[in-house]
Amino acid sequence: MGVSENTKGLILAMASSAFIGASFILKKKGLKSAAAAGTRAGVGGYTYLLEPLWWAGMITMIVGEVANFVAYVYAPAVLVTPLGALSIIVSAVLAHFLLKERITKMGIVGCLTCIVGSVVIVIHAPQEHSLNSVEEIWVLATQTAFLIYVAVTISLVLVLVLHFEPQYGQTNILVYLGICSLMGSLTVVSIKAIGIAIKLTLEGVSQIAYPQTWFFLTVAIICVVTQLNYLNKHLCFRLWIHSMLQLLPQYIM
Template sequence: MTQSRPHTGTLWRSILASYLLKEKLNILGKLGCLLSCAGSVVLIIHSPKSESVATPAELEEKLTNPVFVGYLCLVLLMLLLLIFWVAPAHGPTNIMVYISICSLLGSFTVPSTKGIGLAAQDIFRNNPSSRRALGLCLALLAVLGCSVIVQFRYINRALECFDSSVFGAIYYVVFTTLVLLASAVLFREWTDVGLVDFLGMACGFTTVSVGIVLIQVFKEFNFNLGDVNKSNTKTD
């Protein structure tokens, strides 16, 4: 599979941030973190398997496929709109703006790293196509480097405006989802998806959506598990 593996440490970082960094994360926020990470794990488990790509030439063919080129143009257009029009006006007040920018850029990391690895193998083996592989490797390194630099910039901006616990959970989910989508478009993975996997991905996406709603909608509510226990005691 080409997707990034689930990083369960995100959940614990989000919860520990509420204690170590004194950030407010109520019981529903913690439940939202758990649901979001669990849903993204389900998405990855049921995600389709990718076609085998063993040479830089095969990867280059997939990168120039009209479907992927169209997807790439759409992503670049969305990034331009978000960076130059939406972010200056709404970035400091809407957490999804910075998350969308970082996640859209991050979706290129998996294809880029895979391509760099394949190209490096050809270069070190001194194959006849090593010069072409070197060009592909340099191009992908440039894409990866620019993506990482811009991501760091907007991650820092987001952490200045929003709680790291909320940002970490939502960013992990959106990033994972977009990586799955980009890999599926590039490696044409959706042709072999069965009914069970489709239902699993639908359930995973629904769980993720519920988790994000819990984190976002109830983040301003100031209550915890102790308040719930007191309320039940009074009722009894």
């Protein structure tokens, strides 16, 4: 008996989480080295581009994202997306051993909540409705309710980027998290569309000629690049906070 498509998607999504979770640690170690040698990424520095560890983390993340991308081809987004939370568990465990960051009790509770939530959603994930072309995805994506959601999401991202990031980006971690999370919701939709387009094309129903395919690809690239930029700033901000907490006892004494 063959493996179901949902199972394939589940395995790929879990592998993706492992790679992406590990990539955060590698990139943070690279950012730490870069911060010691030059300007921090959080204040506009790009010395991390010269760090091998940062590139190792980037390659690991690419591998994870590719696995995640393929997972969307086989399984519904409602199954694949929640499993991305498992990368948090991988990052927390590796950070404890490799970065010497202590996991607090609330952190443990948060990790357990992620696991329970992911398991519940995976167990009840529905079978995906079969789509025959990118045009069908376009019809779904241009429904009024979804267009309103896109407009609200983009508006919130612009407010965070143009107003809150310059003023509070270096003091409130929620700014970077908000930008990455909001853009991520649009990334999921566009990646799902591209995955289906590739799958149908490989099955003999070419989707290359459809302008919608290239539109979704453009949206995906913009979203991913934006997320990577602010993710680096987010990681650098965490690094700065961690350093300040380590130095705090010296100032108290």
